[in-house]
Every structure is written in structure tokens, then in C-alpha cells.
Amino acid sequence: MDTKKLRQKILDLAIRGKLVPQDPNDEPASVLLERIKAEKEQLIKDGKIKRSKKSASSDTSPYENVPFEIPENWAWCKPSDVFIINHRNNAEDTIEVGFVPMPLIKDGYHYQHSYESVLWKTVKTGYTHFTNGDFGLAKITPCFENRKSVIFNNLPNGIGAGTTELHILRPIMIDVKYVSYFYSSEEFISYGIKNFSGAVGQQRISKEVIEDFGFALPPQKEQNRIIEAVEKWFSIIDQLEQEQTDLKNAIKRAKSKILDLAIHGKLVPQDPNDEPAIDLLRRINPSFKPCDNAHYKNLPFEIPESWVWVKHNDILEISGGAQPGKSYFSSVQLPNYIRLYQIRDYGDTPIPVYIPIELASKQTRKGDILLARYGGSLGKVFIAEDGAYNVAMAKIIFRYEQPINKDYVYYYYLSDIYQNKLKEISRTAQAGFNSNDFNEMFFPLPPINEQKRVVLEIKKYSELLDNIIAEL
Known part of the structure; x- marks a missing residue:
């Protein structure tokens, strides 16, 4: 069983609205979208964020050719409408922030990761800032292809900084776990890979690629049901992977034991x-x-x-x-x-x-x-x-x-x-x-004849154990 592909299939079902049933009593995503836009307008009015060029240019939906079909009570939206993308906080120079380099970001199949961070006493100009609950997505190869991402938690003073290797998304009224599922899906990753730019050795996906790929927005309650279902299935897959690991370790020990018996003269009888x-x-x-x-x-x-x-x-x-x-x-x-x-x-x-x-x-x-x-x-x-x-x-x-x-x-x-x-x-x-x-x-x-019998016996057991590994 390819558990990595199984995780991917679950994510792809989730972002298409096929993992959990829809509930006609849920508030439609179109209503949620209007509330999100109103909240974002208030943040702009209060001077906490700036209006993005995408939002300012046009309200016309750019999704005549949508990536895939979604349920009737979902809504396609522009990511720039529902996220603050690559936000820069107006932090004091004396604030200590956690700097999270790309090597410490784990693959993005799970929504939460542990990492170590180094402290900066100065927020450096030009670096993307993030707070607890933001979503970080790799934008360089091969990290992007390997789905490296993170939901930030336990940041010093609640604020962090990252290099140009990360896109930062701050969702408004959308559960960040669902965001992580969407941007770890095969549909989005494939789209991003097709739009890499720059030198072959250090290709990137631009902020525009994230904004241009429409975001499939479910009702808020359905987001919660999707998260619960994904976590349940991922937990089962974790158990499967652990069982596979345990079995592989057991097979490794068995091979070692067979060799040990062989050189002690205990694998085959003496003649x-x-x-x-x-x-x-x-x-x-x-x-x-x-x-x-x-x-x-x-x-x-x-x-x-x-x-x-x-x-x-x-x-x-x-x-x-x-x-x-x-x-x-x-x-x-x-x-x-x-x-x-x-x-x-x-x-x-x-x-x-x-x-x-x-x-x-x-x-x-x-x-x-x-x-x-x-x-x-x-x-x-x-x-x-x-x-x-x-x-x-x-x-x-x-x-x-x-x-x-x-x-x-x-x-x-x-x-x-x-x-x-x-x-x-x-x-x-x-x-x-x-x-x-x-x-x-x-x-x-x-004796030379016993050596031959020992070799045949080792090969017999090794082939059997190798076949078990191959079946995994």
C-alpha cells in the first residue's frame, strides 16, 4: 500500500467536497465569503493591512474555467479576497521574533509540525512576518514539490519571520487546517509546478500563482467536518505506516538472526x-x-x-x-x-x-x-x-x-x-x-558441503522476507 498516495487521495477528495456529505442546513459559502470580505474591508479601513492589487483591480470572477467542480453550497473565490498573503507586521525593532528557516519545515501532509527556531532581536526589513495560526508554504524547488508547509504555533511573542523561501497565508474566518489541506493537494501542487519560474537550480512559484489558482471555499461547518474526517483517516494511515515500519524492523532483525544462526552452526544440521x-x-x-x-x-x-x-x-x-x-x-x-x-x-x-x-x-x-x-x-x-x-x-x-x-x-x-x-x-x-x-x-x-547448505537456507529465508517487504 502506497500510504503517501492514499493521503493525497484523501486530500483531493476533501477539496472537491467528496470526502464528507453536504448539509443543506449549513450557511452557504457565498454568505461566508461576503462576511470575510466585510472583515477584510474593516482591516483595510483600520489601517492594519493594505488593499491588494488583485482585490483593487476588479470584482469580476476570473474563474470561467474552474479547476474542478465543487458542491452547490461551496464557492470559488480569489485567494487575495480571503487571505492576507505575505503580510509584513509593523514590529518594533526590539521585539524578539522566531526565525524559521526552510530546512526546519516538514512535509505538508500533517497540519502541525514541531520545529526549532532561532531568535532575532531585530525584525529585518524585507522578510515576511507571520503570527501564530498563519500558514507557511514553500515556494522553491524541491521543497514545494515535496509539499513542505507549516502551521505556525508557539512563536516567541507570537510573531515570526521567514525568508523569501516561504509564502505566508493568513486566513480570515477559514480554518487554517483546511487551508493546509487545500494547498497540499495534488491539484494545486501540479498547477504550481507547471508555473515554476527562474533558474533551473532555484525555481520558484510566485505570489501570483497562489492568487490565480482559485480557492474552493466550503461552508464553515463543512470545513470542520472535513478536518475531522481527514484527521481520522490520517490517523489510520499513521497506524498503517507504523505497522509497516514495525514489520520492516522485525524483518531486519529476522535476517540478522538468520545470519547469526548460520555462523554459529545452528541454521542447518551437521552431516x-x-x-x-x-x-x-x-x-x-x-x-x-x-x-x-x-x-x-x-x-x-x-x-x-x-x-x-x-x-x-x-x-x-x-x-x-x-x-x-x-x-x-x-x-x-x-x-x-x-x-x-x-x-x-x-x-x-x-x-x-x-x-x-x-x-x-x-x-x-x-x-x-x-x-x-x-x-x-x-x-x-x-x-x-x-x-x-x-x-x-x-x-x-x-x-x-x-x-x-x-x-x-x-x-x-x-x-x-x-x-x-x-x-x-x-x-x-x-x-x-x-x-x-x-x-x-x-x-x-x-565443511564445504555444509557451507553450501547454509547458503541455500539463507537464500530461501531471504527471498521469503524480501517478498514480504515487496508486498508492503
Whole structure:
């Protein structure tokens, strides 16, 4: 279930008058609109606000081609008639105001947000001012597209200030929660995106775009019913999202538990007919010494009799990546160029980079195991593609091919025995690791046939759990 789309559908039904039934006893929105206009005229007469150019120009309705149909007792109106837009208070310079920067504004699906604000002792000229109960709407990309908005509450001295990144709407006799639903709807967001202006990197929607898109005004009592219905449905969706989150966390824990059972020798039964791991190692290297003699007293845990503890670096080697200077990078594959893989290439937004093959000193083949060496990806394990790999990654090299299953090694690096070691040796994410950091790390090695059975069992459970995640 796409809960984000479900929220959007509810908002779109709400602003079309299709979420709750109409009540013929409600005061029509046309009457409410006249009362709003009268209140605004009084504010203008009292000198508290200025008459907007939109209101002064004409009273003729600009909505010959309305965005959508609304119920009979609703009314289309000009936003400049029912809102004070981008108001500037005549505040004293000594008043402390809360300044709310855009990064602290949350997405606009819920009507109320918590945020921290910094205090200014001076109200700066040219900044939009707002008070408790005003509605702030992002007007820059991508914040606008992501529906970032806020209903301001708990402002210092009841007044705040925002940069040119925000449009501020102060509704008159209209519940601000309904306002937030209207301006978070797909109908309005799509209209705003079509009317972005300015440079591609910092496009904006103008005040005129907000004013030109007609406001669908319900009767006051219906506004209350809409708010109650939206909050009820959003509360149910919140529960669904929490259940999804809880299930995803449970699946993550289940995967971790499966790996833990696997490296403890408890995921599949042992077969007495399997050749013990130590016998296979000694056939390959007669001088091989396991870690189960008196010299090793701090082995991590008990393993089955047919398994053997070995030092990580006795059977596996870590080879750090390399890359030439960026002047050699190409965004297209030229003749005799090879793909240089970076950590981001294993994420959702890969950016292809190619380098001359003679400068690709560290190459990998499809199926090789790569480890993230430092940074925010430290601890992640990747399956390589054909190409070269850069300094942020290390490739696993097998000292002995015969006694170790590559998939089993991959799952070993996903398990806690490796991940906990990283936490121990990496003081910071940027510190990362080198090959000698794993001299004293242990590897629980099962018989080769049991490794294969373990891998099959892990894959079976992983596929099942991944299917559950996909269904969400």
C-alpha cells in the first residue's frame, strides 16, 4: 500500500467536497465569503493591512474555467479576497521574533509540525512576518514539490519571520487546517509546478500563482467536518505506516538472526559424512594451523565439531581500491576505457565514470565481494560488476578457493562478527579500516558441503522476507 498516495487521495477528495456529505442546513459559502470580505474591508479601513492589487483591480470572477467542480453550497473565490498573503507586521525593532528557516519545515501532509527556531532581536526589513495560526508554504524547488508547509504555533511573542523561501497565508474566518489541506493537494501542487519560474537550480512559484489558482471555499461547518474526517483517516494511515515500519524492523532483525544462526552452526544440521573443515585445509596446506589450540583462549563462541576457527587473514585478503586523477574521468565509455565503480554506483542514483584501462590498477570481476572502507557506507557489502573499484572500497581475495564458498563469505561480512569488528576498529566513519586491522578477527569455517547448505537456507529465508517487504 502506497500510504503517501492514499493521503493525497484523501486530500483531493476533501477539496472537491467528496470526502464528507453536504448539509443543506449549513450557511452557504457565498454568505461566508461576503462576511470575510466585510472583515477584510474593516482591516483595510483600520489601517492594519493594505488593499491588494488583485482585490483593487476588479470584482469580476476570473474563474470561467474552474479547476474542478465543487458542491452547490461551496464557492470559488480569489485567494487575495480571503487571505492576507505575505503580510509584513509593523514590529518594533526590539521585539524578539522566531526565525524559521526552510530546512526546519516538514512535509505538508500533517497540519502541525514541531520545529526549532532561532531568535532575532531585530525584525529585518524585507522578510515576511507571520503570527501564530498563519500558514507557511514553500515556494522553491524541491521543497514545494515535496509539499513542505507549516502551521505556525508557539512563536516567541507570537510573531515570526521567514525568508523569501516561504509564502505566508493568513486566513480570515477559514480554518487554517483546511487551508493546509487545500494547498497540499495534488491539484494545486501540479498547477504550481507547471508555473515554476527562474533558474533551473532555484525555481520558484510566485505570489501570483497562489492568487490565480482559485480557492474552493466550503461552508464553515463543512470545513470542520472535513478536518475531522481527514484527521481520522490520517490517523489510520499513521497506524498503517507504523505497522509497516514495525514489520520492516522485525524483518531486519529476522535476517540478522538468520545470519547469526548460520555462523554459529545452528541454521542447518551437521552431516557426519561431511569432510571436517580442518582436514580439507590441511590437505591444501599441510602446515595450516587452526585457532583451536591453547594459544587461542578468546574464541567468540562455540562451533560444531566439524567446523574450525581460522584467522580471517589466513584465508582471506583485503585489497584496497585505487583510481587515477579526476582529469582522466569520462562520463561516457571511450575505446580502451573501463567503468570505475564507486560506492554510490551501488545505490539508487549511480553516476557512470570511466577511466583508461591502463590506469585501472585495481579491477574486479562480476560476483566479486566488495566492502565499503569508510564514510557513511562503512559496513556495507556489495557484489561487484566487471570494472575497476575506487579507494572507498576493498575487494576480498581468497587465499584458497577450494575450501570456501563465495556466498558463505558474503554472508559472513553481513553478520555481526564482522560488523561489530568494524565498530571496534573504526573510531570514526572516516577512519575506515586497513587489511591488517583483521589480523585478530576470527572466521568460523564449516565443511564445504555444509557451507553450501547454509547458503541455500539463507537464500530461501531471504527471498521469503524480501517478498514480504515487496508486498508492503
